Amino acid sequence: MKHYRHGTCLWQRLATAVVAALCAHAACASKLAERIDSIIGDKKMTVGVAAEYADMHFVLNDSVRFPLLSVFKTHVAMAVTARMQMDGISPDSVVHIDKGRLKKDTYSPLRQKHPDSDIDITIAELMRYSVAESDNNACDILIDLAGGIDYVDMYIRSLGVSGFSISETEASMHANRQLCYANWSYPESMLDVLKVVFAPGDTRFALLRGIMLGTSTGRDKIPAGVPEGIAVAHKTGSSDRAGGIKAADNDAGVVMLPGGNCYIVVFIMDSAETDSTNAATIAAITRAVLAEAGCADSAKQ
Template sequence: MMSSAKALPYRPIMVRVEKFGERRAKDLLRFGVVSLALLTSLSGCVGVQRPMPQANPTPSTRIPHSAAPVGQAAPKRPFNRGAPIGLENLVREQWQIFPGRTGVAIMRIDGGEWITGQRATELFPQQSVSKTWVALTILDLVDQGKVSLDQKIRITPNDLAVFHQPIRDRVISNGGIEATVLALLEQAIIASDNTANDSLLRTAGGPHAVQSFLARKNLGAIRFGPGERLLQSGIAGLDWRQEYSLGNRFYAARNMVPMAKRKAALDFYLDNPIDGASPEAIVRALARLAKGELLSPASTRLILGIMSRTSSGPNRMKAGVPAGWRFLHKTGTGQILSPVSTGYNDIGIMTAPDGTRYALAIMMGSTTASIPQRMAFMQFVSRTTATYHDQ
């Protein structure tokens, strides 16, 4: 995962009433839509991005960039099923000027369900967001009595993955370790550890087991990829070798891949992500999880508690959640082929002081925006959602 940087501060924008109308201007000033620096830096980036292919129930096994992404094209039909019109308008306006291809979904879970979003039904790369489904699959097996939380899992150097894996040093220095299912769940979700996640995936029965869970629970347009090693090497145009799990060897090997091959591999992945999911499907899955429809009460409390302690992405959506609200989430961060960053995501559940819950998903498939700009947009969405609570 990429390290977080500080988000740009929000400053109200002076808006001409003649342009937006008196009510519109008041809304923009009221919600502190986005910093002036963000708007000025992105306003020249508006353009039309080619649409994403429709979900394919059988993920492609091929993994290969088109021109750098620009602004968002408005959907042909608004995706708004009962949400406040003001919220819909504000999110759409900022989404349209944000460079790249981004999907957004917001769903009110309690007290009058509604959903709204942009590109909400299209597939976007999940990256580490998909760790959520591995965790749910494992806990479903716990509920069935097939796995126990105190069950020990052996992890050796041959099980190491790639990129962010804090557990790696312990595995290497000891020649292998044993960790409980519960400890690995916490490590995979809270620290977004790729090796911990792959170890849980192996224990669950592999990618097919997760796909079966998603299908059995009827979670819709959510795919699960082949695991971190095959996924990340395929995106980079590489065939996986276990030596890539050590030190900076993956980066060194990736740097040796001809640029044309890397771009082709990344382009194929972005066009039809093998780990793709739609923002709508994600927020609906989060809503069902929150309502206790996917796991037992004990497992539901456990995973929601773990997600509330997520340490990655503190300046993504979480930084826009107002004081007095609770928030739990899972981030995802993909590879970069400059100037394009991919799979910069955050999904989560916001809970108002009165107990009303909202599920949110922001999936930045590809973007040229800086990290502070990405975080500013995410904070805007969570802050504006909270502002429209009970309106």
């Protein structure tokens, strides 16, 4: 009988501890929602957020289809990686690019470096241009190497990711601005993509991880909200403006905290605010998420 009572007390203590932890996490999530609401305030934009760290999970506007813009270059790089591994091709393999494939009317550091000549370049370097420097020409060449835009969409779905659609190249989006809305994602879907790329112990995307750590665009977005000395791997995406409205201003990344990876996705759609305000909003939401991550760590203790 005494043993039974002792067991009952033990289960009661465990249940109490679990309830206390759940309440602590709920309180942290509530504070995060309040913080983000205060950050967005009356800004003229639609914001989507997905964040995860340890037991903390938060989403905002996860039923809204946000245009990915150049964030989809992450998906493209994943599909190219899969194609190389399937066909036994090394990332150091060299491909020849005729100068006619490098379009002039698009953002392309690659073309700026080689304005009037053909190029011989490794696939790994093409991936770096596409992801770290957001080069549009490099992206479309990689789409061809992967097997086409339909293959990119199909491959990401084969990983168990849903809640997105990828049907357009950089060229097609530049030909018709409205098509930038066709490449869309729910915030949590992009979070799932990041979790695949940075899954502990999975080396399939080691090259892509390293490239994302070296991203040169959007230093005023997620990285601006991260304390100095903490590594950030991320991919940005932004559109031109039409009638003063920016279709998208995005950042999706992984903050490598001592306690593990903190995944953060912030999508901004149809913003009438300035580029600097958009970036500052992403940085502020990042700071709020990291404060929540600290709260989650406290709840575990």
